[in-house]
Amino acid sequence: MSNTYEAFRRRAAEITHLRSILQLLSWDQETMMAELGATHRASQVSTLAVIHHQRLVDPAYGDLISRLESRLGELDPWGQASVREARRQYDKATKVPESLVRELAETTALAYEAWVKARSESDFPAFAPWLKKILKLRRNEAECLKRPDQTLYEALLDEYEPGMTEATLDSLFSGIQPELTSLVDRITSSGRQPRPLPPGPFPAAAQETLGREILTAMGFDWKAGRLDTSPHPFCTGLSPRDVRITTRYSTTEIIKALFGMIHECGHGLYEQGLDASAYGLPACEAISLGLHESQSRLWENQIGRSRSFWEYWFPRLRRAFSPRFDDFSLDDFVFSVNTVRPSPIRTEADEVTYGLHVILRYQLEKALINEEVDVSELDQVWNDRMWQYLRYVPANSAEGVLQDTHWSQGLFGYFPTYLLGNLYAAQIFDQAKQSISGLDQAISAGNLLSLREWLREQIHVHGKTLTADEVIEAVTGRQLSADPFLDYLDTKFGDLYGI
């Protein structure tokens, strides 16, 4: 048994190392690589991706997984979770015929180009045939992947949120939508809106300095990570001891980079919090995209958009960008960074309307996969539902159905993890406030380390040895619910908007 596990562990570690290196190649390309390096880099990535895939689908690896599965009880929790995760990855990599994998890769590459063009011309009919083709291929893929107890959509969802079901999402999201729409209505009819933030200029260097101070306060370990700039902010954990986050500075908008840094640092703390001694095991990873997102959202919203947080940081922000905020009070500023206003673009949405954007996408992509909505009517359904949920009608397809790249990349089942992140975050943070004595005062005093420690011990360090359900149950004592999220929004925006 120990020999079998040792052989499994060695192969799994090689696969982990190769994936880490692929991540480094990608990070380097986004942050460091010389402009003309792209073509040769693509060849390097392609060579390594093929090798990574070969190792992953090696029948000898599959055989080791099977042998360990038959004696799972003899393994410790890390071993058990690693075998379970290895099986998930192995099946995903082997159950889909190579011809389908190639067709999906080729189609999404072309579809991405088509989407870029269609969006720039706001021409949904030009993109529709690509979307139809991708849907067909992804349905075929889901047929290959799905377990007997899964729906087609769940087979796709499983890649991002293992174990999540349509029934759970339907139940959570259908309860949330009317509540959020009602909150939007009440906010809109309150007639109140905060002052717009000043237009800058905000020197990038000062943004970086302040951002680094905040990240340090959050407990980001600079000996085990770094911060750089890239066109699109992201976080990548090359290992728990080498976690890289990026941001992008705008000299006219102060909060984008700041909240972006806090958000990515939330992801980064999860990666740094994984058990470094388990690096190489398939279980040494975040549980799911939703839980990963919960960490970034918790830090960005529950902390970063709270009055307590800015009690400490607003004077520092004011000094750093003097005199831009000289006539802003703390309350002015906190209200401004919590502006709620229906708008067409998901990535620019506030905390209240964001969930409605996601629910709309979830419902539509599920209907597309289940062939309940036809692609030809998607544009119209989108706009109708935008009005129904958000009281907003997109001016054109570019700010409607064409705004996100996900579907052009074949990413179905990904969107719901964004809202799940918000739900997990609210429920976890509710518990944190109960479990960490004096948390609010600590935050007001700029001390964020107790929260990081608690999240690390409760969630990060366990990797995938717990499932999403298990960790939520273990941390908060109950199943995932929309109530903490809705209560949080009601209280916060009720206070801010006086409703």
Added chain:
Amino acid sequence: MSNTYEAFRRRAAEITHLRSILQLLSWDQETMMAELGATHRASQVSTLAVIHHQRLVDPAYGDLISRLESRLGELDPWGQASVREARRQYDKATKVPESLVRELAETTALAYEAWVKARSESDFPAFAPWLKKILKLRRNEAECLKRPDQTLYEALLDEYEPGMTEATLDSLFSGIQPELTSLVDRITSSGRQPRPLPPGPFPAAAQETLGREILTAMGFDWKAGRLDTSPHPFCTGLSPRDVRITTRYSTTEIIKALFGMIHECGHGLYEQGLDASAYGLPACEAISLGLHESQSRLWENQIGRSRSFWEYWFPRLRRAFSPRFDDFSLDDFVFSVNTVRPSPIRTEADEVTYGLHVILRYQLEKALINEEVDVSELDQVWNDRMWQYLRYVPANSAEGVLQDTHWSQGLFGYFPTYLLGNLYAAQIFDQAKQSISGLDQAISAGNLLSLREWLREQIHVHGKTLTADEVIEAVTGRQLSADPFLDYLDTKFGDLYGI
């Protein structure tokens, strides 16, 4: 035939890509990686190095090489050179038994630690047993590698300077040594010495700005490369379109970083000058370490330490570091950056004494490999010869035989390439002055692009399709000779020291 060549080309490209990725991992570790990332990075590198090695020694690859060798005439020059280079790499990787490779890796890892300690305590006897062991292993390796026409030392030399012979080195170096020693004597007895350079402070940011201006003038393509800082300056070509150089700034010594940047940029221009469309072929590489070094030395010494160069750049240097050089004339400065003074440490040596340091090491390492000198007497032989060649007696082993890391790493045959670089540089630059009309005036006017273009067309773009002998013959019309190097030093230092 075309199928065989295509299969060879594909495998060779994979090996190239994997080596590029290994270089990126190393560059990242030196410049970017978080401090605590080292352990996991070592695992990642180890996994990839094993895969690279497996691909390189794959018998199917060897078979393709053999099949192409039997029909070499049907290939174009790139194909022929690639097969020749692939054979060299394949033999090097397959002819040495794995047990010996492992023993060498383990021994040099431990020997490096022992050398660090021995040097810090200036204790040569503590390091001597390690050196003996490494010599024995490297002799065994050379026995495996050597072709019938090669000596043991040549088998080792071949890794760095393909085709070079002991006879050639002996003939070149034995002619150089008395000339250099005599020049040192004449300089010393001239009684003249330049003013010391001011001690700064020289802000790192200003050094970087000026350095980047110089590199831009040299024609370094920033769209195909970058400059960063690292503890030890180096240049790595991840591909001809992604070339990375590093430097290190000292706020008390102005010329270290500046000349270091020029030196590494010389390497970088070679890498950027390779034919990018040939990337992936084994022939798309610099010809030899000596020729690589010739490019860095030519830019650093023939250009960077010339009066013409500083006619343009000295006013800029003066402005950048005002008022440090306000009382330096151009002639003062040029004399100062060309100070000749016997000193114990090779890496800090001037252009005249540098060659003597290298000749001493060449003679001793050849004698060690040929068992003509015993390790136990090496310390003494070193010091005797230092006096004979350089009129300097090291105060202790740390500034004598223990100063360089090379032998602790098993690098025998590497040292001569440093001096070969100087010889190639002098002979090539002599030709450049004849071939490029108005070169000296162009340099004085800050225009260095004509030289870069000429070097690119004459040398860089050909990769390994020419051997070192062939390229020197093609570019300069004659075989490598020490005369241009000795003439260059005689003229330059004769003028400076009035001798």
